Amino acid sequence: MQHSLHTFSIPVMGTGHSIDSPIRVAPFGINSVISIVDDLLIERIRKHYSNVMDLPYENISRNAEDGRSRRITAYLDLVQDIVQSKFEAIRNQPFFEQNDKSKYFEMLPDQTELKKLYRRLLSLSDSKEGKSIASNLNNSMKMGSIDVNIMAKVDGFSYTNSGQPMTSEFSDGSAALRGYAKSKLSSSLILSAGFNPRLYNYLAEFGDFYRDVAGNIKKKIILKVSDFRSALIQGKYLAKKGLEVFEYRIESGLNCGGHAFASDGYLLPALLKEFKEKREMLSTSIQPLIEKYYEESREGGFKSDWIFSSPRITVQGGIGTNGEARRLLNDFDMDATGWGSPFLMVPEATTVDEPTMKLLQNATEEDLYLSGVSPLGVPFNNVRNTGSEKWHKERIEKDKPGSPCPKGFLESNTEFTENPICTASSQYQLLKISQIKENESSKELQENKIAKVLDKACLCDHLGNGALISLGILKEHRAPQAICPGPNIAWFNRQYSLQEMTDHIYGRGTSLVPKERPHMFAKELVMYVDYFETMIEQCEDFDAEFKQFKKFKNNLEKGIELCLEIANTEAYPDENLTSIIETVEVQSKRLAKIFENIENKMAVTC
Structure with missing residues (x-):
């Protein structure tokens, strides 16, 4: 299973803002994610790019048979063709010039062998060694992955013209999955927003999610998860069907874009610590189930020369500086990070209209x-x-x-x-x-x-x-x-x-954000205390909810202790650890006051 040359990716952003991100960034080796929820939007974007690239286009009407699935397949195939063409054009460009090829290599992480080899090439004159290095570099270039996202719980049923519900394979989630599965892409499917057994079962209908005779998987599965227990449960569920999770993608419950699926007070550092300590279980608990499935259900079984790779673990949500990213990669052993919202300000990566761009630029x-x-x-x-x-x-x-x-x-x-x-x-x-x-x-x-x-x-x-x-x-x-x-x-x-x-x-270079920007862990803590306060304000039965409130508070306090441990370590460059200490002091007092008010209200009602 190939990994990206980069240590970051661009996550899905709404239905539209990353709809063509792979066309923009995949030729430069950067992974990004398309939402395939809105197949009607996808069809309009497909028509647009077919016209721009002077490619044939045949409309798939809204009422076409299996139209949702077909529209998604047609667009993803088009994106693959466009990205492949753009990538080959970059690869065929000469070295030693300021062009997209130099941009491709200059954007790579400095510590990668490929970047070091590129710098070695630039230090050479046009020699025999240089030609050998150039050939090696060309052969090592990779496109970014054209990944797709399905919100697992957005799975409403379609209806016939007479108002009768159609069978389950025509549900929104199943049709989107089928659209991706039938595409020519070799990439990853990100399943988010909860566990949907019916949709997970449907994955087993498509061979691209399984190993081929060489042990390779064409379409990989990524699960966006909120805690370790959920990751393990979902991983085992899929493994019993022979389906392997390529990556577990952890996201802050609140400090993120789009829908916010708040945890029970588990702050991101606490979640990451648990994944770091228990990540081996995601392999040791899963591999026997995968091997058993192949032995019982696939001719030839699980072959001895197949490599069983440990799943990647990545994180996203509120990352804003190189120092924060390095903290996540080095201290929590994350394999990569996801940077979403900052890329809304990058027209080369996302589609944001001018009025909204101005709104974001001025937003406090x-x-x-x-x-x-x-x-x-x-x-x-x-x-x-x-x-x-x-x-x-x-x-x-x-x-x-x-x-x-x-x-x-x-x-x-x-x-x-x-x-x-x-x-x-x-x-x-x-x-x-x-x-x-x-x-x-x-x-x-x-x-x-x-x-x-x-x-x-x-x-x-x-x-x-x-x-x-x-x-x-x-x-x-x-x-x-x-x-x-x-x-x-x-x-x-x-x-x-x-x-x-x-x-x-x-x-590399001067940070794009000011030094006073609060640390991502500090911001998340404030958001969770805000969320807790809102929970209390909306509560109508404190006796019934008290146990849950206490659990939430206890989890927050454990996370706060871990935040303080981090704040007392040596900071990475551009990492504002001081803001964590200041935030913890204020929010700890606020949390105690909120909980004291709960207890006072319960005492009055008793």
Whole structure:
């Protein structure tokens, strides 16, 4: 199983902002991830690039048989062809010139053998040794991986024209999986947002997820996980079907972009420490299950010359300096890091429309917040004053709240209808507001409940609009834009080149963020205490929830102790350890006060 030449990757960012990232960065050897949730957006992007590259295009209509799967396959195959063409063009460029080939090698980590060999070449004149090194370098160049992401729990059923649900292989998740499985890609599938047994079982239908006769796997599985126990359970579940996890991708529960799946108070350092201490179990517990499957279910069994590789463990969420990345790689033995939100400021890597780019450049920490806009009912990292927010407010002012729901990928509510509808839709919001007004006598409670209903936004459509505007497919006034940056983006305040951001990640040159930027561990702690306080404010039965609150507090306190241990070590370059000490002092007192208030409220009710 090949690994990237780089020690970082670009994670998925919404449905649209990394929709064509591989076309932009994979020719330079950088891994990135496409969301394949929105196949309708994918079809429009495929048409655009077919026209730009003067390639044949045949529309796959919305009502086409197995259209969702076919649209995804067609786009991924197109991306593969474009990336391969761009990569070969770079590889065929000459050395000793300022071109994309020199950019390819200059962006590599300095400690890699390939980078050292490239520098050796530059120190030579046009000699016999130089020609040999040049040939070696050309042969060692690799494209970045064109990875895809499926939110496992976004798996609604499709319906026939008569309103009857279709069979499970046509569910949103299964159709997306089939679209990827049938593509020509040799890359990784990232499964996120929870464990979906039906979807995991469906993986076993496709041979590309299994070893071939040489022991290679064409399509690898990456699981985005929130804790070690979940990683081990899911890894074993897949292993019993002969499916190997190539990588476990750990993400901060709150200090990230997009949906925030908060843990029970487990801070990232505590999670990483557990993975470091127990990572061997992810091999020793899994390998016997894999070998047993092949012995019982595959002709020839598990061959002795096949290599069983230990799964990679990577981390993402709020990383902002080279020092923080080095801490994760060196002290926690992570194999790589994921850098998401900063790349929203890199037009060479992502598609962000100009108005939203300006919004991000000017955004402060106060403008970035954990919102309730997602119809999934999961907290969603957001920025104030987006085009989507303004669009929804205008509809509310016109007494037309909600969205017409043009795509329906997040339809899950059956409170008022037999078939699921989306809580951001006009249909749901009008019905729910009417119900609240009829059943709630208190004006204050009415307003609070209605505000929560109106908070839901049309993410299916709006998260893809920035890409359509950026690529010139739609005009801004026809496409309200949503975006989902993590709070880390507050410290990046202008557009950057791909090489600038890569140099920043590897600690080459002046840091792109100011020294006073809080450490990623400090920021995460503040966010978790904020989250805990919100949990308390929304609690209606303290007796029932007290055990959970105590567990959350205890986990936070253990994480705080570990943060202090880290703060008292020697800092890596551009690593603000002082901010951890200062934050711990303030947040520890705040946490104690919050819990004291819980106990006081319980004492009053007793």
